[in-house]
């Protein structure tokens with residue numbers, strides 16, 4: 411592969427359980443990649459070591475000299491301070507407290523390092539290289555353990571006054587609803603995230619309503635959204651109903667986003683969206699039923715194209731554009 415003239419970048423997606431890294435060119439072509447457990451339960455120093463090891467493995471897989479990399483981008487779980495390169499702390503990263511992650515990795519790798527929240531980075535990745543390519547008005551929502559998002563307005567990421575904008579998971583759908591991790595009640599995240607779906611699954615078991623799910627739980631341990639999906643596929647009606655209800659909540663949120671942002675395309679990522687059509691089909695029906703006619707016209711609701719690589723490719727786009735004088 412003729413890579414000598416390409417600008418190359420490293421990027422790492424840091425999650426609570428997994429850590430993914432890539433080496434890619436500025437056009438979003440991945441040359442090398444690595445995936446390993448982040449071992450976040452073992453504390454900060456172990457995670458930092460794993461990050462550097464993973465980047466090294468990606469460089470080796472790409473068969474390029476490490477010195478060719480022009481920068482390192484980190485897409486991290488949690489509400490990061492992108493301007494100062496600091497991770498204030500996140501439930502997925504126990505023991506982290508105002509960690510100057512960008513500076514630490516800059517020292518360890520010798521590469522200029524940028525940091526973004528993982529959902530923000532994935533939104534940028536989908537816009538530059540994925541399902542939102544060519545659009546000017548795009549929303550990205552990741553439906554996973556939590557619910558994150560990003561907003562592209564006129565082709566650029568909308569950050570708000572402090573970079574904290576885009577929390578599409580924390581639109582309130584039921585003001586007296588279940589408590590949410592953010593401190594409010596009845597947010598989309600508290601009603602339709604993977605965590606919320608799993609909790610509803612446990613309730614089904616308490617009520618004795620779901621023999622298929624009960625069998626899967628007995629074989630595999632605590633209920634997860636994936637397990638609920640398997641149960642739904644096996645014909646468990648109660649599990650199917652949970653996905654349909656979560657999809658309905660999501661559709662109500664989508665209708666509000668459509669009315670507010672008048673987007674061209676809404677890209678949905680994360681494990682819950684991957685889990686079969688039940689969820690997204692119901693969301694689409696509800697969105698179309700509830701949104702206002704004019705902004706709804708022509709809206710495309712699609713699954714993420716980049717999948718697990720949205721965050722890392724978004725950081726590559728960020729670095730490449732910074733070098734070209736954009737962003």
Ligand SMILES: [Zn+2]
Pocket residue numbers: 579580581590591592593594595597598599600
């Ligand atoms: Zn919330």
